[in-house]
Amino acid sequence: MADMDMWSMVAWRSAFTFLALGAFFLLRNRFARQRSSMSFGFPGIAGCLVSAIAAITYIASLRWTTVANVMTIYATLPFIVAGIAFVCLRDRVTYRFVIAGCVAFVGVLISVGAAVSHQDMLGIFAAFIMTTGCATQIVIAKRFPDMDTTLMTALAALICICVALPLMQFEIPAPTQIIACALYGVLTTALGYIFLLQGSRRINAGEAGLISMLDVILGPVWVWLFYNEVISPIVLTGGGIVIMSVAWYLAGDRRAATAP
Secondary structure: OOOOOOOHHHHHHHHHHHHHHHHHHHHHHHHOOOOOEEOOOOHHHHHHHHHHHHHHHHHHHHOOHHHHHHHHHOOOOOHHHHHHHHHHHHOOHHHHHHHHHHHHHHHHHHHHHHHHHHHOOOOOOOOHHHEEEEEEEHHHHOOOEEEOOOHHHHHHHHHHHHHHHHOOOOOOOOOHHHHHHHHHHHHHHHHHHHHHHHOOOOOHHHHHHHHHHHHHHHHHHHHHHHHHHOOOOHHHHHHHHHHHHHHHHHHHHHHHHOOO
16 A cells, blocks of 8 residues: 555545445444434534544655654644643643643654654644644544534545545556555544544543553554664654653543542
8 A cells, every 4th residue: 555646545545434434324323222313513514624634644644754753743642632622622731731741742852853854844744733633623522522423534534535536546556455445444444433432431531542552652663563664763762752741641630530
């Protein structure tokens, strides 16, 4: 899949995501004992647009810079969520958040300082847009708990297809590329989203945040094992600082959530 052009990857991956989430949406409503009371409206439309932007910039960031750089920026997600929630929802911000956020920002600066080209910087910027988009989706879902997020994500995939179609290469990818896009769209996006949604309802926010950090840690490891992408010591240092600051912040959040 690495040799596909970016827009073809966006289109094919989004097509499989749309089909998987669309099927889940229809089956859920078909076999539900009562009709879902979930709403959509303007928050859902806004969420669709933000989700589509995040999905496109995620693929763009992976094409323009290293996975380690992308994961370092993505690791700041809990801080961006808290910041947006503070501005928009007036959520409380703790001293622990401020300290951990400042330390994480230092780690990001170290990683950004290791960028060796204009394309690296562009990829890091795309990763920041992607992370901000993901954080915005979380805040929207929190503000509007009755919004149908499954439908929102499926429609966002449809938007990605419409954006990518005029820009992609009009040729049928190789079978291995189609299989890779199917796995990417169905497993990591559609099923991953469904499992995250169901699992996050059964554990507290701190535990969910700590589990999500596995993606940040394992992503560069898998790429190193299978594609021999070397992580520079500077990026490794910056990423380590970010991950440790996030873990420290979420550990405090978990203790607060479980306190009697």
